[in-house]
Amino acid sequence: MPAVLEIEGLRKTYKSRRRGTRNALDGFDMRVEAGQVHGFLGPNGSGKTTTLRTLLGLIRPNAGRMRILGQEVPEALPVVAGQVGAIVESPQFFPHFTARDTLSLLASAGDVPATRVDEVLELVGLRDRAGERVKTYSLGMKQRLAVASALLKNPKLLILDEPANGLDPGGIREMRTLMRTLAESGMTVVLSSHILGEIQLICDSVTIISLGRRVAFGPVDEVLAQHSSGAVRVRLEAAADLPAATEVLTRAGVRVTGQADHLMLAGVDKPAAVTRLLAEQGLYVSELTPVTVDLESVFLELTATAPVPGQHRQVDQSTKVGGPEQSGAAGGRWGA
Amino acid sequence: MSLYRTELRRLVKRRFTRYMTLLGLLVLLAVVVGTFLTNEKLDADAIARAERQAEQSYQEQVRWTAQEKAACEAAKAAGTADDGRYPDDCSVISPPPREAIETSWFLPSTFDFRESFAETLIPFAGILALVGFVIGASFVGAEWSTGGMMNLLLWRPRRLTVLLTKLAALLTGLLTVTLAAAVAWFAGFWLVATFRGNTEKMTAGVWQSFTLTGLRAVALVLAVTAVGFALASLGRHTAMALGGVVAVMVVGQFGLGILLDMAGVRFPEAWLLPTYAVAWMQKKVTLEDWQSCNATVFGECKPDTFDVTWQQSSVLFVVGVAVILGAALWAMRRRDIS
Numbered sequence: 001m002p003a004v005l006e007i008e009g010l011r012k013t014y015k016s017r018r019r020g021t022r023n024a025l026d027g028f029d030m031r032v033e034a035g036q037v038h039g040f041l042g043p044n045g046s047g048k049t050t051t052l053r054t055l056l057g058l059i060r061p062n063a064g065r066m067r068i069l070g071q072e073v074p075e076a077l078p079v080v081a082g083q084v085g086a087i088v089e090s091p092q093f094f095p096h097f098t099a100r101d102t103l104s105l106l107a108s109a110g111d112v113p114a115t116r117v118d119e120v121l122e123l124v125g126l127r128d129r130a131g132e133r134v135k136t137y138s139l140g141m142k143q144r145l146a147v148a149s150a151l152l153k154n155p156k157l158l159i160l161d162e163p164a165n166g167l168d169p170g171g172i173r174e175m176r177t178l179m180r181t182l183a184e185s186g187m188t189v190v191l192s193s194h195i196l197g198e199i200q201l202i203c204d205s206v207t208i209i210s211l212g213r214r215v216a217f218g219p220v221d222e223v224l225a226q227h228s229s230g231a232v233r234v235r236l237e238a239a240a241d242l243p244a245a246t247e248v249l250t251r252a253g254v255r256v257t258g259q260a261d262h263l264m265l266a267g268v269d270k271p272a273a274v275t276r277l278l279a280e281q282g283l284y285v286s287e288l289t290p291v292t293v294d295l296e297s298v299f300l301e302l303t304a305t306a307p308v309p310g311q312h313r314q315v316d317q318s319t320k321v322g323g324p325e326q327s328g329a330a331g332g333r334w335g336a
Numbered sequence: 337m338s339l340y341r342t343e344l345r346r347l348v349k350r351r352f353t354r355y356m357t358l359l360g361l362l363v364l365l366a367v368v369v370g371t372f373l374t375n376e377k378l379d380a381d382a383i384a385r386a387e388r389q390a391e392q393s394y395q396e397q398v399r400w401t402a403q404e405k406a407a408c409e410a411a412k413a414a415g416t417a418d419d420g421r422y423p424d425d426c427s428v429i430s431p432p433p434r435e436a437i438e439t440s441w442f443l444p445s446t447f448d449f450r451e452s453f454a455e456t457l458i459p460f461a462g463i464l465a466l467v468g469f470v471i472g473a474s475f476v477g478a479e480w481s482t483g484g485m486m487n488l489l490l491w492r493p494r495r496l497t498v499l500l501t502k503l504a505a506l507l508t509g510l511l512t513v514t515l516a517a518a519v520a521w522f523a524g525f526w527l528v529a530t531f532r533g534n535t536e537k538m539t540a541g542v543w544q545s546f547t548l549t550g551l552r553a554v555a556l557v558l559a560v561t562a563v564g565f566a567l568a569s570l571g572r573h574t575a576m577a578l579g580g581v582v583a584v585m586v587v588g589q590f591g592l593g594i595l596l597d598m599a600g601v602r603f604p605e606a607w608l609l610p611t612y613a614v615a616w617m618q619k620k621v622t623l624e625d626w627q628s629c630n631a632t633v634f635g636e637c638k639p640d641t642f643d644v645t646w647q648q649s650s651v652l653f654v655v656g657v658a659v660i661l662g663a664a665l666w667a668m669r670r671r672d673i674s
Contacts, residue, residue: 053674056490088486092486
């Protein structure tokens with residue numbers, strides 16, 4: 001499939017006399033194929049918004065190449081801007097204009113037919129509140145308006161930074177359906193979000209960024225499979241047989257963690273082999289469940305941002321590819 | 337062109353633009369109405385009344401000097417005249433000549449269009465320049481602080497084009513308001529002169545002079561508007577422009593004025609911006625140094641003078657606007673938008 005968005009070796013460095021140098025993006029790569037819903041994930045301060053701002057010409061990169069719809073950006077941004085709809089970070093609008101005025105002015109600036117304004121207002125559920133000033137809107141309503149502004153151009157590439165932020169549960173579900181519908185209509189959607197359950201549900205592929213570098217990418221299923229530990233939960237008919245089962249499995253080379261009423265096995269390629277091993281020793285399995293990983297656990301593992309009791313993780317403490325596991329002062333912080 | 341039209345629409349839609357324009361126009365209207373109410377037409381009765389008052393004043397002066405002269409002579413006779421209250425020779429106490437008490441002093445205020453209209457163009461330019469500065473600063477400052485500029489750049493990723501188009505729309509709006517207000521200002525004061533003064537001796541040359549002064553007022557309004565816009569864009573907030581102008585006026589003008597005065601600089605007003613604004617409007621301001629004396633053949637002391645001309649003002653304003661606007665454009669092109 002052709003790539004709609006390609007980023008290679010993107011670098012952005014912030015220099016401060018007082019706080020030294022900080023690499024917000026440190027050779028970041030990304031590729032999004034046409035017609036996909038692509039999740040763009042990363043901890044706070046990992047470089048997601050910097051990437052999107054750089055891609056959209058708001059920030060000047062120090063190095064790297066970017067292409068949108070086959071065109072080099074930022075040079076060709078004026079050419080491709082009409083085909084890219086985007087919201088970056090929290091929705092911001094002039095508070096004293098109504099939603100209709102806001103969209104109407106944008107449509108007028110971008111030579112979009114005025115009829116499109118009502119279409120997108122209907123699409124995001126703001127039709128009946130379009131005549132009210134934006135300052136009276138809740139965060140969720142502003143978010144809907146932001147999505148509407150991004151959809152106004154009927155873009156080929158839609159970039160949404162935290163679109164579900166502030167939405168109610170119904171709104172989140174509507175947004176999910178909208179993303180899928182848009183993708184089915186041929187639009188490519190790049191979605192930055194911290195709601196990983198949503199990303200797993202609606203995205204075809206993901207890119208995970210940590211401290212300005214890509215730590216994982218590819219179809220969601222593949223990323224999950226790559227980081228599946230082959231864990232299996234085993235229960236026996238009699239809980240009293242658990243020690244014996246532990247011994248049998250350990251002898252067979254399986255890593256076993258004993259629990260009160262079950263065993264957790266790791267590194268099991270074929271769960272059927274566990275059944276056979278135990279049955280040969282007269283130990284009968286009542287439950288054998290492969291434990292599947294979810295995107296959240298993969299994310300926490302890859303970025304090393306899982307909470308640790310008694311520790312207060314700082315925003316720049318996460319995985320750096322090609323650096324120490326807990327990067328600390330590995331170049332991603334001020335003064336590095 | 338669509339962006340230009342959009343920005344014009346945005347300018348007109350903003351409540352702040354509407355309210356500030358309305359406020360400025362109301363202040364201008366108040367000046368015209370105030371002038372109308374405080375002037376009156378001179379007729380034969382008014383002149384006769386003024387002549388009677390001048391004569392009355394003269395007679396009062398005569399009576400008063402006679403009393404003083406008598407008191408002086410009495411004090412001399414009593415030997416108590418050496419307290420400095422009276423002159424040595426009481427005969428020098430005499431009333432002023434009759435012609436020294438002018439009838440015009442007792443005439444009611446009247447609006448002579450030819451004599452007075454040019455002066456009114458200074459407050460006209462000042463009020464509209466203030467309105468333009470604040471609207472210009474707010475127009476782009478609010479866009480920056482509310483994220484509107486970023487949204488717009490996602491649609492039109494040509495930064496300089498966007499900023500210059502916004503400026504063009506702003507200046508178009510201000511030019512329209514200023515020209516309309518100028519026409520109303522001319523008409524208003526013509527009516528004031530017609531009903532509360534006179535419109536005599538209005539030659540083509542006078543009209544031409546007024547028109548040129550009016551055009552200089554329009555240029556001043558547009559220059560100040562562009563400076564407000566550029567300062568707010570440079571600081572990416574309306575407060576940058578407003579804070580900047582307060583700082584310049586308080587520190588750079590009042591503070592500098594006091595410092596120059598204390599330092600005994602010969603023409604301290606030559607360092608202050610308002611002098612150049614007035615010179616721009618009046619074509620020339622002559623500053624005088626009263627600490628100097630140039631003797632004349634009649635034995636008078638004439639102070640040194642220094643002329644600030646409209647040409648000097650124009651150079652200063654063009655350079656100032658170019659530097660500030662250039663800095664805003666440079667920042668727009670180079671700085672990240674985050």
